Amino acid sequence: MNTNQQTDKQARARFEDFYQRSINDRDAFWAEQAELIAWQQKPTQICDYSNPPFARWFVGGTTNLCHNAVDRHLAARGDQKALIAISTETNTEKTYTYRELHAEVNRMAAALQALGVETGDRVQIYMPMIAEAAFAMLACVRLGAIHSVVFGGFASGALASRIDDAQPKVIVSADAGSRGGRVVAYKPLLDEALKQSSHQPAAVLMVNRGLADMPMRAGRDHDWAALRALHSEAAVDCVWVESTHPSYTLYTSGTTGNPKGVQRDTGGYTVALASSMPHIFDAQAGQTFFCTSDIGWVVGHSYIIYAPLIAGMATVMYEGLPIRPDPGVWWSIVEKYQVTHMFSAPTAIRVLKKHDADYLNRYDISSLKALWLAGEPLDEPTAAWISGAISKPIIDNYWQTETGWPIMTLCNGIAPQATRFGSPGKAVYGYNVKLIDDATGEELSTPNQKGVLAIEGPLPPGCMQTVWRDDARFVNTYWKSIPGRMVYSTFDWGVRDEDGYYFILGRTDDVINVAGHRLGTREIEESISAHPQIAEVAVVGVADTLKGQTALAFAIVRDASAVADEAACKALEADVMKLVDSRLGAVARPSRVIFVSALPKTRSGKLLRRALQAVAEGRDPGDLSTMEDPAALAQVQQRL
Numbered sequence: 001m002n003t004n005q006q007t008d009k010q011a012r013a014r015f016e017d018f019y020q021r022s023i024n025d026r027d028a029f030w031a032e033q034a035e036l037i038a039w040q041q042k043p044t045q046i047c048d049y050s051n052p053p054f055a056r057w058f059v060g061g062t063t064n065l066c067h068n069a070v071d072r073h074l075a076a077r078g079d080q081k082a083l084i085a086i087s088t089e090t091n092t093e094k095t096y097t098y099r100e101l102h103a104e105v106n107r108m109a110a111a112l113q114a115l116g117v118e119t120g121d122r123v124q125i126y127m128p129m130i131a132e133a134a135f136a137m138l139a140c141v142r143l144g145a146i147h148s149v150v151f152g153g154f155a156s157g158a159l160a161s162r163i164d165d166a167q168p169k170v171i172v173s174a175d176a177g178s179r180g181g182r183v184v185a186y187k188p189l190l191d192e193a194l195k196q197s198s199h200q201p202a203a204v205l206m207v208n209r210g211l212a213d214m215p216m217r218a219g220r221d222h223d224w225a226a227l228r229a230l231h232s233e234a235a236v237d238c239v240w241v242e243s244t245h246p247s248y249t250l251y252t253s254g255t256t257g258n259p260k261g262v263q264r265d266t267g268g269y270t271v272a273l274a275s276s277m278p279h280i281f282d283a284q285a286g287q288t289f290f291c292t293s294d295i296g297w298v299v300g301h302s303y304i305i306y307a308p309l310i311a312g313m314a315t316v317m318y319e320g321l322p323i324r325p326d327p328g329v330w331w332s333i334v335e336k337y338q339v340t341h342m343f344s345a346p347t348a349i350r351v352l353k354k355h356d357a358d359y360l361n362r363y364d365i366s367s368l369k370a371l372w373l374a375g376e377p378l379d380e381p382t383a384a385w386i387s388g389a390i391s392k393p394i395i396d397n398y399w400q401t402e403t404g405w406p407i408m409t410l411c412n413g414i415a416p417q418a419t420r421f422g423s424p425g426k427a428v429y430g431y432n433v434k435l436i437d438d439a440t441g442e443e444l445s446t447p448n449q450k451g452v453l454a455i456e457g458p459l460p461p462g463c464m465q466t467v468w469r470d471d472a473r474f475v476n477t478y479w480k481s482i483p484g485r486m487v488y489s490t491f492d493w494g495v496r497d498e499d500g501y502y503f504i505l506g507r508t509d510d511v512i513n514v515a516g517h518r519l520g521t522r523e524i525e526e527s528i529s530a531h532p533q534i535a536e537v538a539v540v541g542v543a544d545t546l547k548g549q550t551a552l553a554f555a556i557v558r559d560a561s562a563v564a565d566e567a568a569c570k571a572l573e574a575d576v577m578k579l580v581d582s583r584l585g586a587v588a589r590p591s592r593v594i595f596v597s598a599l600p601k602t603r604s605g606k607l608l609r610r611a612l613q614a615v616a617e618g619r620d621p622g623d624l625s626t627m628e629d630p631a632a633l634a635q636v637q638q639r640l
């Protein structure tokens, strides 16, 4: 065995031990992790699981998320970079040190207080990716107010339903966002939403970027610039809250149906994020984290805002596309700011993959340690492409809005040597992951059996406490879906190999049952995307009188000339079918491969298979409030 292999082996053993301790000696393990954060009062009990499935972490402890993210760093690194706000839409860049960030957050907290916000009140944040959005989030948790960020640019209907659910005292918004050079005015969307919602906030705080008209309603709407000036010297103390005090609510992406309002605690979340930085990401104070997500999603909450700041790092907040002004823009940021950690999503990499890989090689990215990807299955061809293009470790991350931080990945210590493309790796410490037979509720322990991915309670710190204002929905949705067993269902379908690596095969809703064989959509998609002509593909099961269901594939080709006429389409379709036959067997072969130029996705870039399926079966596609581009679905309808 050479030295490398030996270190690798030691690292794996250490990781295995770390994981086992988190499960078998849970409270001692998390008591140690809790030392990573600042408490005003230390917890007296690590985990109260006397009322399952509700877990209460770090009971008796009092802390503050903003203190841990900002104030705590002032003494040691007040003049270090904290927030780097870059917009390739407005061509602006601004860096805030921890001291400057602290001052801005204090001004925002004072403004919110002046508008009546108190501990426990909700504040809705409907903002583009600008620094003020981060100030607003941090100001809320500073006051112990509960923020509820709604993805900027969501249509009025989606915003109205979230306003009614969160019942905010104040809404913070901006005149406009911008995407690909197109300005989207937010204020008219917000005003329309407020017409539709039955709840009305006491005040609306508007940030004016000077991009669009922003009609103000006297008495209700306030201008941030004016309030900021009024509170320029403000000092607002952090409100020490119970560990179990909610820090925020956030809706899931709505890929499978009605979005669920996830409620997160304070102490557990702070500890989970603090611990994830050294133990998952190998990250330290003084380094720079660049997460390309949006603050409207959970990845943005955890890894644009909170975790990097808790760790004392600089964090990059980016407004813009990955390909504007050109597909090298993200890597120019890596060079300029010496980014050490980058976090993105497979969907963004697929966008880059449509362009010349040379763009990615124009910059010196030697500061970068690795690229983590999450949000959707990372197919092998995409992983291999980006790995070749940037020559850095590519690490898949599997998690959910509900969990707040990764359920599966290869943690610091075993990544990247052990990466296997197509798999997010192994269960992360704290998560007692099980594969369950959804018909019998039995645990599947033999390798390579397919089942539902589930987590044995209690969920680790940082995960959802409940569904906002709906404990019954929390219990019934997540903990009662598997017969005879109270486990948390991820509603994802997966398999584990001999070495303990998991593979996500698709969502349980999407499993296709062809003549008694159950297939994950992901399995079929992966085999199709291995075809050199295919850029992107979505597979859904559609009702079939003979077989129960058949697979139907919608594919985007790399080069449009490959599907220029009917004969070419037929030839490529036959070729793709042959490939599926050879990789998975004829049972998985799609009944048709339909070529389209775009696929319906959520705003967070996830394939809306349920909408494709409904349209293919001639049904109403249901709630499409989170859909990105309605034209894509219309095109599918037309091609069918």
Ligand code: ATP
Pocket (backbone or CB within 6 Å): 252, 253, 254, 255, 256, 257, 258, 259, 260, 373, 374, 375, 376, 377, 378, 396, 397, 398, 399, 400, 401, 402, 424, 490, 491, 492, 504, 506, 507, 604, 606
């Ligand atoms: P909803 O729950 O409202 O239908 P959603 O599940 O898409 O929406 P999110 O919480 O944003 O909302 O997404 C989590 C889901 O995304 C996971 O359950 C899984 O299906 C998928 N996912 C996330 N990361 C990965 C990954 N690395 N590999 C495979 N799938 C992933």
Ligand code: MG
Pocket (backbone or CB within 6 Å): 252, 256, 400, 491
């Ligand atoms: Mg989900």
